[in-house]
Amino acid sequence: MMAKQMPQPHPNVSSIETELPEVGPEEMNQLNEAQTAGRRAMVVRLLESAKGVLWAKLFLIAAALVVITFPLLGLTAMNRSDAIYLASERNQLEKYLYQATNQIRLSFFEAELVAGKIEGLLTASGETPDLLIQKDVEALLASNPNVLAVALAPDLTVTQTFPLSANQGTVGLKYWEVHRQLPGVARAYRQGSPVVVGPISLVQGGIGYILRYPVFLPQDGLSAERFWGIISVVIKADGLINNNTATFDQGEELVFTLYEVRQRAMTSESEIDGHWQGSEVPISVEFPMAGAKWRASAAPIGGWPKRSPQGYVILTTSILLAMGAAASLLIVHSVSEKHAKHHALLQESISCMNEGFAAFDQNNCLVMANHKFREYYPNIVDKLVPGVPFAVLVRAGVQRSQFPEAIGNEKEWVASRISAFMNPQGSFIHQISDGRWVKVTEAKTPYGYTVGIRTDVTAEKRAMDAAEAADLEKTNFISNVSHELRTPLTVIVGRASFFQHQDKLPAAARLDNLLQGSADISDEVKNAVEAYKGYVADQGSKIVHASKHMLRLVEDLLDWTTAERGTMHIQKEIVSLADLTDAVAEELRPLAQAKDLDFRYSSNVQVNIFGDQARLRQILYNLMSNSIKFTEHGHVELGVVERPDEVVISISDTGCGIPEAYLDRIFERFQQVDASVTRQKGGFGLGLAIAKQLAELHDGELTVTSRVGIGSCFQLKLPVISEKPLHPEMA
Structure with a gap:
């Protein structure tokens, strides 16, 4: 079995090329155009693909930037809010600290005034006026409840204290024996002026501040004053501080220190000054009091707030905004993709x-x-x-x-x-x-x-043209037939009238003369002849009635064909509306009375209208005859009402009425409510259509309202003219 050899290249490629059919210029142009179009389409597809990829990457970058940027901005805003809040808290505390120091100075100033008054009493009396001192101390306690005691220490030994009940244990105290209080006493003595010492441990217990007021009394015969002793006003530290800082912030607890600047190195007896922690950098205010410089410091117990109340709200809001922005980007991306798909679908749909x-x-x-x-x-x-x-x-x-x-x-x-x-x-x-x-x-x-x-719509247009041509041909045919029918019908009506009125014929008169003049003709024959004449007259009357009805139908067909061709014209003139309605009412009253209907006619309107009298009579005749035709019991009524610039002619009845579903098309051609009615009453259903067309030719309007079983009311509205009506008496 031989193996298949692989195909070898053609020994002469150029010879194959020469064997290909030669391409003409037109084919070459078409080929080049096709290649160009293909390359253009490929470029468009590549650009669209690159656009989609680029849009996706840009969306990811934008989403990442949004997710990162909003939290960073939120963190920055939170830090800024924290700094502003901390500065606000420190400023607020400093403000309240100034208020507190003013109150503290006022408290010690009041104590100094009381001590000065006591000094004055001692100077004036030389003795200790207990009652007067008691009164001054009570006034001080009333105004400053933080005062614990007012002690009098002549020769540095406490002999009296106010109030006595709460400070009985301090009586007999010798200051030189209390080493922690002796420096303040010595300082007041050396300066010769009041000093405030503290914070200091009190004999009564607790920590407080003491105003040392040195008393120097004059000596008889000597210019130098002798040292009498010390008046001490004791103020408790807790009350002094708390009462003056309670308004700083609701619920905020503070660490408060008050000490003299020159006494920064406080002893262990002061427990207040050791409360500062690393985060409790205090706000300090220096102020003069009792001849020395004092410093009040305060800070929140838990340290200054690290975060403002709005800080976490800002951060949370920024995170939520980042999430919302990312979600919005996702939604926008999704909507954009859907929009692009819908746009592409719309483009394809429109193209297809x-x-x-x-x-x-x-x-x-x-x-x-x-x-x-x-x-x-x-x-x-x-x-x-x-x-x-x-x-x-x-x-x-x-x-x-x-x-x-x-x-x-x-x-x-x-x-x-x-x-x-x-x-x-x-x-x-x-x-x-x-x-x-x-x-x-x-x-x-x-x-x-x-x-x-x-x-x-070429096919539809041609079909419509064909239908219109056929309709026109039908209209012309009906018009021709109607014309051909009207002439013999007119003759039939005229000839049948002879049978209806035989007594007016010469031949009938001669026959009557012969019958009356001949004695040979019996009365029976004469009666038979009279009966025959009556029968022929009755038949002639029926022929006339039927022929006139057929003639009216033919005239309706002629009017309809004229309207269909658009050749219906009217000859307008000034018409007295009263004369017109009177004539129609007089003509149709017998027709209504023949059906035992109550014929009502009322018109006190004396106006002129501009129109075709014959056509207006045709409208009213059609409407009134229809009302009489379709009313079996009750009445028919013709009424006229004048309005500004128009007159309304109403024809109403108590007939069968028209269903509401038929009211919109009752004025269309060949339309009747029921085919059975057409068979019973006759007619083509053209009367109302013609009446409406004639009303519109008179610039009027014909409308109808009706209820089944109650009756109908047709209203013809026509414009009036300003001329007075023409009456015979005015001619």
């Missing part, structure tokens, strides 16, 4: 439509047109590019014979077409250059765009 579609922007410039639209207008296909105004397309189409209807009246046609485009009002059809008919449907969008659809 079997109808022409075009869209124009707010400036009436072309946005897009599908293939079918271009197919309908081949003469201007080169102009159908985005951005071209609609007016330019119309003028170009007229110049290139795209619209056969415009030939001969180009300017008017262009103006009319542009106006119809600017204000779309439904659909219309026009012919295009290849003979086809296109239905044009245009509409404005809520955003001001104009969209147009072109539908090929």
Whole structure:
């Protein structure tokens, strides 16, 4: 079994090329165009793909930036808020600290005043006036409840204390024996002026501040004063501090220290000054008091707040904003993708439509047109590019014979077409250059765009033209037949009238004379002849009635064909409405009375109208005869009412009525409520249609209201003229 050899290259490639058929210039151009179109389509697809990838990456970058940026901004804003809040808290504490130091100074100043008064009492009396001192101390305690005691220590030994009950244990205290209090006493003695010492451990217990007031009394015969002793005013530290800082912040507890600046190195007896922690950097205020500089310091017990109340809210809000922005980006991305898909679907759907579609922007410039639209207008296909105004397309189409209807009246046609485009009002059809008919449907969008659809209705147009031609032929045929019928019917009516009125015929008169003049003819024969004459007259009356009815039907057909051809005309003149309605009422009253109907007619209106008297009589005759025809019991009524600029003629009855479903089409041709009624009452159903057309020719209006089983009311509204009515007595 032999193995297949692999195909070998052709020994002479150039010889194969020479064997290929030669390509002509036209085929080469088509090939180049196809290759160019293919490359263009490939480039478009690549650009669309790159656009999609780039959009996806940009979206991811934007989402990442949003997710990172918002929290960073929130963190920065939170830190800034914390710094502002801390500065605000420190400023607020400093403000309240100034207020507290002023109150502290005031408290010691009041104590100094009381001590000075006691000194004055001692100087004046030389003795200790207990009652007066007691009174001053009570006043001090009332104004400053933080005062624990006022002690008098002549020769540095406490002999009296106020109030005594709470400070009994301090009586007999010798200051030189209390080493922690002796420095303050010595300092007051050396300075010769009041000093404040503290914070210090009190004999009464606790920590407090003491105003040492040295008392020097004059000596008889000596210029130098002798040292009498010390007046001490004891103020507890807790009350002094708390009362003056309680208003700093509701619920905020503070660490507060008050000490003399020169005494920073406090002993262990002061427990207040050891409370500062690392985060409790205090606010300090220095102020003068009792001849020395004092410093008040305060800070929150738990340290200064590290976060403002809004800090976490800001951070949380920024995180939520980041999440919301990311979610919004996702939604926008999703919506954009859906929009792109929907846009692509819409583009494909429009391209695949079997109808022409075009869209124009707010400036009436072309946005897009599908293939079918271009197919309908081949003469201007080169102009159908985005951005071209609609007016330019119309003028170009007229110049290139795209619209056969415009030939001969180009300017008017262009103006009319542009106006119809600017204000779309439904659909219309026009012919295009290849003979086809296109239905044009245009509409404005809520955003001001104009969209147009072109539908090929050539088949429908031809069918409609054929139907209209057939309808016209039918109308002409009916008109001709009606004319042919009216002449013999008129003759029949005239001849039948002879039978109805035989006594007026000469032959009948001769027969009567012969019968009366001959004695040989019996009365029986004469009676038979009279009976025969009565029978013939009755039959003649029936023939006349039937012939007149048929003649009215023929006249209705003639009126209808005239209206259908648009050739119905009226001869207008000044007509007295009263004379017109009187004549119609007088003519139809016997017809109503023959059916035992109550015929009502009321008219006090004396106005003139401008119209065709015969046609107006035809309208009223049709309406009144219909009311009588379809009313079996009750009444029919003809009434006239004058209104400003118009007159209303009403024809009402108590007949069978018209169902509401038929009211909208009761004035259409060949329309009756029930076919059985047509068989019973007769007629073609043309009377109301003709009456409405005649009313419109008179610039009037014919309307109807009706209820089944109750009756109907037709109203004819006609315009009036200012001339006075014409009456015989005025002639």
